[in-house]
Amino acid sequence: MGEATPAHIALVNVRVFDGHRLLEPDAVVIDGPVIGAGSTAPEIVDAEGAALLPGLIDSHVHVYEQADLHRLAAWGVTTGLDMACWPAERASALRAAVGTADFRTAGLPAIGAAGPHSCMPGMPSEAVVRTPEEARRHVAARVAEGVDYVKGVAEAPGAGGPDVETLQALAAAARDAGLLSVVHAITTGAYATAVASGADIVTHTPIDGAIDPSDITALAGSSRAVVPTITMMEGILAGPRPIDGLLANLRALHTAGVTIVAGTDANTQPGPPARIEHGSSLHHEFELMADAGMSPAEILRSATTVPAGVFGLTDRGQIRPGSRSDLVLVDGDPTTDIRDTRNIRAVWCAGVPQRLS
Numbered sequence: 001m002g003e004a005t006p007a008h009i010a011l012v013n014v015r016v017f018d019g020h021r022l023l024e025p026d027a028v029v030i031d032g033p034v035i036g037a038g039s040t041a042p043e044i045v046d047a048e049g050a051a052l053l054p055g056l057i058d059s060h061v062h063v064y065e066q067a068d069l070h071r072l073a074a075w076g077v078t079t080g081l082d083m084a085c086w087p088a089e090r091a092s093a094l095r096a097a098v099g100t101a102d103f104r105t106a107g108l109p110a111i112g113a114a115g116p117h118s119c120m121p122g123m124p125s126e127a128v129v130r131t132p133e134e135a136r137r138h139v140a141a142r143v144a145e146g147v148d149y150v151k152g153v154a155e156a157p158g159a160g161g162p163d164v165e166t167l168q169a170l171a172a173a174a175r176d177a178g179l180l181s182v183v184h185a186i187t188t189g190a191y192a193t194a195v196a197s198g199a200d201i202v203t204h205t206p207i208d209g210a211i212d213p214s215d216i217t218a219l220a221g222s223s224r225a226v227v228p229t230i231t232m233m234e235g236i237l238a239g240p241r242p243i244d245g246l247l248a249n250l251r252a253l254h255t256a257g258v259t260i261v262a263g264t265d266a267n268t269q270p271g272p273p274a275r276i277e278h279g280s281s282l283h284h285e286f287e288l289m290a291d292a293g294m295s296p297a298e299i300l301r302s303a304t305t306v307p308a309g310v311f312g313l314t315d316r317g318q319i320r321p322g323s324r325s326d327l328v329l330v331d332g333d334p335t336t337d338i339r340d341t342r343n344i345r346a347v348w349c350a351g352v353p354q355r356l357s
């Protein structure tokens with residue numbers, strides 16, 4: 001990509017998504033990296049009544065190179081929350097990328113000695129935590145690298161993951177360092193471990209059955225959030241097995257009032273069980289969330305205001321003066337048909353117009 005020059009324009013005749021509905025046509029000023037006050041600028045762009053959404057946040061991606069960030073941005077995903085990235089130099093380079101999707105990362109995840117992650121190609125042995133003390137050392141090392149949150153991998157009891165006490169120590173050490181903790185769980189047993197760990201965010205949805213109602217109750221009665229990544233779970237189940245069970249789990253979480261955050265597990269490298277395209281996959285996830293009974297406005301919030309709140313990204317997630325000018329302009333009305341998020345006319349990352357795919 002060439003020089004990343006932010007726009008200074010007034011977008012007129014746009015219908016702004018306010019978190020609930022599309023407002024009457026109005027003007028929004030892109031004042032470089034932030035949204036300006038007022039309604040005029042030297043350059044006027046007529047949006048012809050298109051819908052303006054806050055830039056989308058994918059709360060579970062894997063980013064390896066800047067091209068992944070460009071692909072996210074081309075699909076309106078202006079923030080990618082990476083859930084495993086090493087070495088630290090790679091994370092630093094991605095963090096420094098400008099004029100594209102904004103990158104945040106957990107750095108190296110904390111895994112068990114004998115779970116599936118320990119067999120992933122290229123997984124450093126440094127990722128393994130066997131004891132609470134090793135979990136605390138893991139968090140200290142990640143903090144020294146400047147991670148944005150901490151990630152652990154839970155398995156069902158006896159399936160080779162860290163035990164509950166070790167994951168509890170991971171979550172507590174993260175909290176003491178002022179960071180959130182995210183725990184991966186793809187089976188019902190792992191979900192129980194993840195919930196018991198006290199981690200702030202549980203990512204994925206069990207593929208082997210219904211989440212225990214007591215785990216759902218525990219999540220619903222707290223400020224904790226779930227990033228279901230149905231897209232990845234569907235990929236793992238690829239073949240004859242239907243995804244009804246995945247949708248039933250999401251429906252149960254949502255109905256109980258658990259905070260749901262959109263994420264895909266997008267990745268392009270060997271290791272993960274299914275390859276998930278960056279960017280386009282978030283729109284697929286939206287459609288699966290709709291299939292599980294979430295309303296279009298709830299789905300849009302799950303990729304804008306909700307993750308901004310959960311992850312403390314206070315400068316984005318809403319269209320208001322002073323916010324980052326992370327914006328997506330789409331045709332149609334995604335508050336009535338979520339598939340309209342695919343009708344992208346333009347994307348800005350901190351004001352920088354993006355080349356669409």
Ligand SMILES: [Zn+2]
Pocket residue numbers: 060061062083265
């Ligand atoms: Zn992942």
